[in-house]
Amino acid sequence: MKPPERTSAAALENHLPGKLVAASSGRPWKDLLVQIFSRQQLQEPILVPAVPEPLIVWILSGTAVVEEREFGGSWQAHRVTVGDFFLTTSPTPYELRWKVAGPQPFEVMHLYLGLPIFTRAIKDVFKRDGGIPRLREVSGETDKALSLLLEQLRSELTSRRTPSLLFVQGIAQSLAVHLVRTYTDSNAKGRDQRGGLPAFKLRKATDFLESHLDDEFSLGRLANEAGMSEFHFCRLFKKTTGFAPSRYFIRMRMEKARRLLRETTKSVIDVGLDVGYSSPSHFAQIFRREVGVVPSHYRARL
Numbered sequence: 001m002k003p004p005e006r007t008s009a010a011a012l013e014n015h016l017p018g019k020l021v022a023a024s025s026g027r028p029w030k031d032l033l034v035q036i037f038s039r040q041q042l043q044e045p046i047l048v049p050a051v052p053e054p055l056i057v058w059i060l061s062g063t064a065v066v067e068e069r070e071f072g073g074s075w076q077a078h079r080v081t082v083g084d085f086f087l088t089t090s091p092t093p094y095e096l097r098w099k100v101a102g103p104q105p106f107e108v109m110h111l112y113l114g115l116p117i118f119t120r121a122i123k124d125v126f127k128r129d130g131g132i133p134r135l136r137e138v139s140g141e142t143d144k145a146l147s148l149l150l151e152q153l154r155s156e157l158t159s160r161r162t163p164s165l166l167f168v169q170g171i172a173q174s175l176a177v178h179l180v181r182t183y184t185d186s187n188a189k190g191r192d193q194r195g196g197l198p199a200f201k202l203r204k205a206t207d208f209l210e211s212h213l214d215d216e217f218s219l220g221r222l223a224n225e226a227g228m229s230e231f232h233f234c235r236l237f238k239k240t241t242g243f244a245p246s247r248y249f250i251r252m253r254m255e256k257a258r259r260l261l262r263e264t265t266k267s268v269i270d271v272g273l274d275v276g277y278s279s280p281s282h283f284a285q286i287f288r289r290e291v292g293v294v295p296s297h298y299r300a301r302l
Helices: 115-126 144-158 165-183 199-211 219-226 230-241 245-263 268-274 280-291 295-300
Strands: 019-023 032-039 042-048 055-061 063-069 076-080 084-088 094-101 106-113 138-142
Touching: 032 144, 032 165, 055 144, 063 138, 076 084, 076 138, 084 144, 106 144, 106 165, 115 165, 144 165, 199 219, 199 230, 199 245, 219 230, 219 245, 230 245, 245 268, 245 280, 245 295, 268 280, 268 295, 280 295
Parallel strands: none
Antiparallel strands: 019 032, 032 106, 042 094, 055 084, 055 106, 063 076, 063 094, 084 138
16 A cells, blocks of 8 residues: 555654654643654665654664655765754655664654644744744754753653653743744745745645646646746746746656556556656656656666
């Protein structure tokens, strides 16, 4: 059975190999989920479903090379060790693999903050009500202030004492404020997102593309979904994602095709039809250009 493209924070553990060591539960952890996992030494590529809440993955033990990529792009490698973290906010599934270096067990902590906590943090930081600003992606970095807060939650989770509602909720709120202050796009160092698509319009556009992968690409329909002219939509979409809308659409098609080839027994022709290619030769040509091999060879290598 293929993994879903989206799942809940609590259900994500079902799609990631490893042993669940500890998990938060009960009233003190309202709007907050903390889990500790022991991961295996070597993990082949897996597809990670998107979740609504931002995910923090904090390295507790071990050293590993973690690689991730989206839409069949190039693998991005990060050598991580104790104290490093990932912040993932991707609205679409992505691929992940890792290899542990050395004898130490590879243990990580997952943390999800619920939307109500972020809403209060936004009101405090920006002095307004409104939607959650988009947090930037972070891979394999270190943040001492973040680590101090995460360590307090880890200790509260694993201690023999009964977790304190006031303490846990206070740390969770402090963590949300720190994320909003430090990792919103407007504060991202070296990335100027001013003038790009608002997050809700980007999500609306990518959701529309995802639900119409078997249709012909139409810039007009896509721009209409965002309530913009074709010219302005195309310019802002590329500024935000780094890709022209048509190019992004092809990459989404190829990601779905690769997933179908991996996880189903459908014929190559049927896979091509599912992602909008009525001509098998055209599908093979595009697949080879994007992935590096023709569909039949891709499946044979699995």
